[in-house]
Amino acid sequence: MNYDENVFKAKANIKARRIWLVFSLLLTANYGADMSNGLYPSKQYLYFVLLCWIPFFIGELFLKIKGKTTDIYRYILVLGYGIFYTYLLCTTASPIAFTYILPVTSLLIIFKDRKFMLQCGIANTISVVISIIYRYMVLSCTTATDVKNYQLQISCLILCYICYIMSIRHLNEADGALTDSIKNDLHRVVNTVEKVKTASNNVMDGITVVRELANENKHGSDVVLKGMNNLTNNNQELQNRTTSSLDMTTDINSQVEHVVSMIHEMVSLTDESIHHAQISSADLEGLVTTAGTMSKLSSEVEQVLTEFTSEFEKVKSETGTIDNISGQTNLLALNASIEAARAGEAGKGFAVVAEEIRTLSTETKASSKQIQDALMRLDEISGKMTKSIEETLKLIQLTLEKVTLTGENVNKITADSSQMGEHIQVIDNAIKEVETSNRQLVENMKYISEIVDTMTLCIHDSDDISQRMVSKYDESANNINSIENEIQALMCKLGIGGFMGIEDINPGMKATIRLTKDPDHDFHGEVLKQYSNQIILSLEEKLSLRNSESCSIQITVGNVLYCWDNASIHVDKITSDFVVEITGSPNILNRRKYPRADLSNFCNITVKNTGETFHGRMENISANGFAFLCDAPFFADSKGTDILLNILSFDLPDQAALEGHIIRSSDDEGMYIVGCQMPEDNMAIKDYVEQLLG
Missing domain, CATH: 2.30.110.10 (Electron Transport, Fmn-binding Protein; Chain A)
Structure with a gap:
């Protein structure tokens, strides 16, 4: 139960009120019984009732107005009960009536106020003295027994109050010692609780760090597991392709061997081609020589034809001369005939000669005409022959050029065949090297196939280990949650106990x-x-x-x-x-645990206290924390530092500026992975992360 001074004040007032009520009822009933027995008049009983109950109801009213925790109520109780008690002492004949105050005064000890109790003792003594004076002076109760009773009453009351005051003093001293002891113990408890709070906060920080690292490791494990699955699939595909490549390499090897045999045949055919090209080159050289000889003979024939044409022209010219002579001879014969006719008989012989000459001229002219016709035909034949020889010369010249070109091409073919033979030899050597390499490749592919089989086994083992790691992570996460729940329960108990407020x-x-x-x-x-x-x-x-x-x-x-x-x-x-x-x-x-999402944006980090600024890259983010990468040595020992972070090109521009408290920093070969906790949860980033994670 929590201590509340007002609660205990209220309880003390209520208990005092109850005792006042009980004694008022008892005394009212007792006084009424005495009145009915004729010991007291009814008027006196009325005064008794008024003096008994009016102060009580005034106290009730006061409690209603001021509250049950008021300190004045006890004074109202003492005053009201004192007036009633004084009246009772003055009007009763009982010698023990003074003891009616003792239950009430013993109850007043619960207030543990020595000064108040001293005041009550003085007031009680005064009321007893007043009642003694009244009884002694007014009622004439002056016997020795009465005086002895008066002395006994005062002595008893004084001793009671002395005892009360001593008791209160003892209780206060005991309470003080107990309070001091409690304060000392409480101080130690508070110190211990502060240490527990600090340790709990440190444990919570550690749990937060462990949880974040576990989440990151879980994420990494999931990535590795996914990568392992992809690697297994790819490895299976690689194995299939390796097997296929091995088969293909074997086929290639057989094809290479077939190509090698074909290249050997090509080499032999090339050698034969070179030999035939050399023979053809020799034959073409003879043909070129023959064509040159024919060209020379054609030139000589052309020259002979030219000379023949010239001589033929001369014959034609001479034939014309003969024709002219024949015409003149015929004319001369005609003239001779004319002259013979003139001579008559004397000229008959001359006429005969002239006739013969004319006949000879006629025959000569006819022969000359035949010769001309023959020459004309010969001229035509000569022209055709000359044209044919010219065409033959052109063909011979063209043939000579083509034969020369063919000779050059054959020489080129010979050279190319030789060069092709060399190239084929190079190809043959290369193919042999390819064949050797292909054999080695086949062996390597077999070795790769064995390695792939080994990798497959390792991947299966790694996959099993990853699966076990995931199951261990789940168990670790459950343990972390259990520890976190225990720490939360402890901190809740500390809060309920008032140590966290x-x-x-x-x-x-x-x-x-x-x-x-x-x-x-x-x-x-x-x-x-x-x-x-x-x-x-x-x-x-x-x-x-x-x-x-x-x-x-x-x-x-x-x-x-x-x-x-x-x-x-x-x-x-x-x-x-x-x-x-x-x-x-x-x-x-x-604080709630939120999922994290990977983030690779660049960021600027500013230290709150110093204003130093660093550049880094985001690692991940959640609704109440984030992590970034930075190579600045400042972050080697930065745990507990408050920072401001600005994410560049962030999808939520209005949430790009974040506050953080560094709770962890790990060194990865000079690159620091820094984890921060945000001062409050950010629901916009929570929705963003959930959207990223799908």
């Missing part, structure tokens, strides 16, 4: 407000300062409040959430800040 709230921490009337809407803000039962906030979103409204508040303190469900919020009219009134201890909850 508003004093842990510091300025700058992130807070979330939910109004009772609108529980689905969150108002995010930041703590400005805190008092014993108040938290001063600034909110990012405008919140209009006319009066104080009930709400719940959640504040992120490291790895845990401090939650007050029954709180109220109002606006400070002077500063316009929001003031949250809280009562009791918070509920302690662990």
